[in-house]
Amino acid sequence: MCPRSPAVNEELRRRSRERLLQATAELVDERGFEETTLGDVADRAGAARGLISYYFPGKRQLLQSAVHRLMHLEIDAYYARTPLPRDGREQLARAIDAILDLTRKHPRLMRQHMANILMTETFIRCPDQQRLAFLLQETMAEFGSADPEADYRMLRALMMGAVVAVLVPGMPMPTDRLRVELFQRYGLPWELGFPPGDPPPTGV
Secondary structure (H helix, E strand, C coil): CCCCCHHHHHHHHHHHHHHHHHHHHHHHHHHCCCCCCHHHHHHHHCCCHHHHHHHCCCHHHHHHHHHHHHHHHHHHHHHHCCCCCCCHHHHHHHHHHHHHHHHHHCHHHHHHHHHHHHHCCCCCCCHHHHHHHHHHHHHHHHHCCCCHHHHHHHHHHHHHHHHHHHHCCCCCCCHHHHHHHHHHHCCCCCCCCCCCCCCCCCCC
C-alpha cells in the first residue's frame, strides 16, 4: 500500500481537529464544562484521547477554540443567507445578529466561554480565533472603517459586553434591546440583518 501524501495527512489532521472542536461545543452545551471530560470529547469525536493533547494544551483552550469556531461558522452562515449582503452595513448587521442569536440559542456554552476567557491568563490565538478576527476586520473594512483592526477590537468589546448582558443570572437583558443599542452605535437601521420581529422594541 502506498504511503499517504502530505496533503492527505494534513486533511486528515484538519478533520480530526474539527471533530474534536464540534464534540466539545456539543458536550459543554449539553452537560456543562465541569461535567465534560476530555475522554468524553474523544469518544464523541471518534478520536484517540491523546490526539487532544496534540492540538490543545488543556480543556479550557480546547473550549475557547471550539466556541471561536462556532462563532465564525455562524457568521459565515449569516453572510451566506439570501439575499446576499450588498455592503458592509448589511454584513455588520448580520454579524451582530449571528452572535446575539448564538448566545440566545446556546446560553450554557456561551456563559462558560466568557468565564473561561476571564479565568485563562493566556488568550489563545488559534486558527479559529484568527478566522473570526479576520471576518470581523473585513466587515469593518467593508463598513468603511479607516482602521479596521482598531474598530474590530471595539466591535469585539461591544459584542462581548452584549453577550455578558444576555447571560447575567437573574437579570438578563433582552437580545432585542441589545440589538437596538448595537445598531444605534453603528447607525444601522433595524430592518438590516435578520430582525427578530417587525418593529423595534417599544420605547426605542
